Amino acid sequence: MLQKTKxxxxxxxxYRETSIIVKIYTEVLGLQSYIVNGVRSSGNAKSGGGRMGLYQPLTLLELVVYHQERANLHRIREIKCPEPFVYLPMxxxxxxxxxxxxxLLSKSLKSEEPNPVLYQFLHHSIHVLDGQQEGVQNFHLQFLxxxxxYLGFATPTADDFLEEVSPYISADAIDREAVERLLLEPYGAPIPLNGERRRHVLQMILQFYRLHVADFGDLKSLPVLQEMQG
Known part of the structure; x- marks a missing residue:
């Protein structure tokens, strides 16, 4: 049946010569995979799947999809990007x-059950990241x-968080203060962390995720992130 969703x-x-299989977290249908034919061929702008630029990471879409229960792959009938990024690609x-x-989201979001509250959090956070000018270097820490x-395993306080991760990674009073502020303050808050301390806090957060997300493992993009941040 046809279903409209963000x-x-x-x-x-x-997939094959001109197609892709794209994983999209939807507001109405949860996590879904779609096969898009011909999107990598010339003249694909007129196809139902649109153009390749629509499938870049974290792009916000509006979709009309063919959805069949118990199917592993679905198809897209209509697609558009009503909220293109302004600053992020540059x-x-x-x-x-x-x-x-x-x-990280690909490792953490595994349910096909819809979660509109989680979706709205992700949607809002992506908008913030696109437009944020200050405190960008701490965005990923606050986001995680x-x-x-929304994933169901948050700790209510920084002390609870540190109690969980301290058997694996050492922490001190400065880490505690940083985690508390990252938990409570909005995106872009001026939280003073140098590069070394930021990497240490990130390692604690990733260990926290490993304790709660099955098969979380290591992230291949982590070295790239750390190199870009210096």
Whole structure:
């Protein structure tokens, strides 16, 4: 049946010569995969799947899709991007954050059950990242801690967080203060962290995710993010 929904692109893989299989987290249908034929061929702008630019990481879409229960792959009838990014594609630092976040989301979002509250959080956060001018270097830290609330395993305080991760990674009073502020303050808040401390806090957060997300493992995009941030 036809279903209208908003969606956030997570990733895609090439399929045959001109097609892709794209993974999209949708507002109405949860996590879904779609096969898009001919999108990598010339003249694809007129096809139902649109053009390749629509399938870049974290692109915000409006979709009309063919959805069949128990099917692993679905098809897109109509697609558009009513909220194109303004700054993100041209910002080197933000590009590294996007690659990192899409890999983490691909590991963390596994349910086909819809979760509109989670979707709205992701949608809002992506908008913030596109337009944010200050505190961008801490965005991914705040995002991961805030995301854990919607995934169902957030800790209420920084002390609870550190209690979980301290058997694996050492922490001190400065880490505690940083985590508390990252948990409570809005995106862009002036949280003073140098590069070394930021990497340490990130390692704690990733360990926190490994404790709660099955098969989380390591992230291939982490070295790229750290190189871009210096």
């Amino acid at each position: 969606g956030i692109v997570l990733s895609y893989i090439r 910002d080197f630092q933000k590009t590294g954050i996007v690659l990192f976040l899409t890999e 801690l805030k995301l854990s609330r």
